[in-house]
Amino acid sequence: MANGTAAAGWLHRVTDSDIWWSFKSSPMTVAAALLTLFIFAMAFLAPVLAPHTPFDPATLNLSDGLKPPVLVSADGDWTFPLGTDDQGRDVLSSIMYGTRLSLEVGFASVFVAMLIGITLGLISGYFGGTVDAVIMRIADVQLTFPAILVALLIDGVVRGLISVKRHDEIALLVIVGAIGLSFWVSYARTVRGSVMVEKNKEYVQAARVIGLSPLLIMVRHVLPNVTGPVLVIATLNLGLAIITEATLSFLGVGLPSTEPSLGTLIRLGNEVLQSGDWWITVFPGITLAALVLAVNLLGDWLRDALNPKLR
Template sequence: MADSSARSGASPGWLHRMTDSDVWWSFKSSPLTVTAAVATILIVAIAFLSPILAPHTPFDPATLSLSDGLKPPVLISSDGDWTFPLGTDDQGRDILSSIMYGTRLSLVVGIASVVVAMTLGITLGLLSGYFGGTIDAVIMRIADVQLTFPAILVALLIDGVVRTVISVQRHDEIALFVIVGAIGLSFWVQYARTVRGSVLVEKNKEYVQAARVIGLSPLVIMVRHVLPNVTGPVLVIATINLGLAIITEATLSFLGVGLPSTEPSLGTLIRLGNEVLQSGDWWITVFPGVTLAALVLAVNLLGDWLRDALNPKLR
């Protein structure tokens, strides 16, 4: 009976501790953070449910008609069509559906890029901080060199190298993986330097010394004991870098070196709209631009809050 009571009370106790934590109090006491969280969840949910929620399939040529091209939004013109509430582009694609599908692609690229950068940065940071010596010197000098170049230039360089190695058609087929790898390799330095600094502090503590005494391998010590104690700063960097990764992808796509027009992200949609902006068809680029700005702003606000909430000096 006592054991069953303990098991039944475990979940409420965990929930009670979470709702009584300083982080939760900081979150619910900031209306701006709550608004940013709601906006982020809403945009992400709509984006990933776009195959179900979108009124049209904007990138299926069989569903497009040139007679539907350049219809204005219904709220600003009597020539609008409620079938296309935000208007259409010159190919007859529904802007609302294009934004929903494009946001999903931007989020996929952003999240995958952060995962790649985080995995590479954490691994190199652990090795550099734990072993030190030559390994530390080599990794940190590479990081110092990369820091002298803006992330967008590193991504452009990597994408350019891939384009010279493979054909244009093949590049379009694997463009998503190329752009994820390029952005991921541009952002690993922050993770590596942060993790290295934390490992230099943690590896001299008693629990690490005890793990060495009982014969645990360095890999086990780093992954099982050191890594959980350095995840706080990493999560903050990941949240902030998500917005930067989305902006970087949008910039690359706007420059024409990102995702192809057949699978456009928000950046590609803005570029396509910019080509006809002078003719007065502003909605093609403005609505994707507003969506991109709202998404990045909401994510950055969450990142700023998380940084402050996990900083013990500000509690």
């Protein structure tokens, strides 16, 4: 009974908040949220919902190759509603599995970037001085390079240190680390600025007086007060991380063909695009564009909702 009362109270606070009002009063934001939820459900439930297992060689039949979508050609097969590629893989199932992999890379990359950026931002803002100067100069240097070039550099260094076979085995970890190391600067600079404001407030001074360690003060008292801007950056960076991964995979330095993301699917389709088999590239491209657009719209709304000055 107590748990039910607590849950009801929490639900009432959420539905009565300014953020919820801002959300439901924006039709575009609601549409973006529904589209995001739909894509997420199709991706993470792919093993259950996908009509085929596209990357299991035992289930493929070359005679099913290059079938067109059913809605644009009488030669289509409803078994493969969005057509097939040159290997006989169902495009719809490939998109579902590829979207799941792209989202996994995106979320993991954002987590790595947040972990690095928040940690360095807290240290830089709290301690200041030489520590702050060194961290911020490193951040300034990295800002002079586009994120895609940083990711390419890191991936190239790893490829030079290990064999191609070993790289393919750990390609997911490499790409997550490369993208994460490309996006930490925005978190660090934002957290640093917020910490420099918060550390001079009375509650932080009181925590120092009673003898709490700097680590405990940063984690328990300062960090909760800077989560708003970090959450906004994370939402926007999710779309950027997905685009970066797709770009790397399209260039052939991302995930291997045995673990295709949306970027890999677009690259594989681009190789046969001149033959007129447009659906292999177009449908993954539409999915990628819709996903990134929906996530970015949610990020823009969240930025405005958490900043009273923009309401």
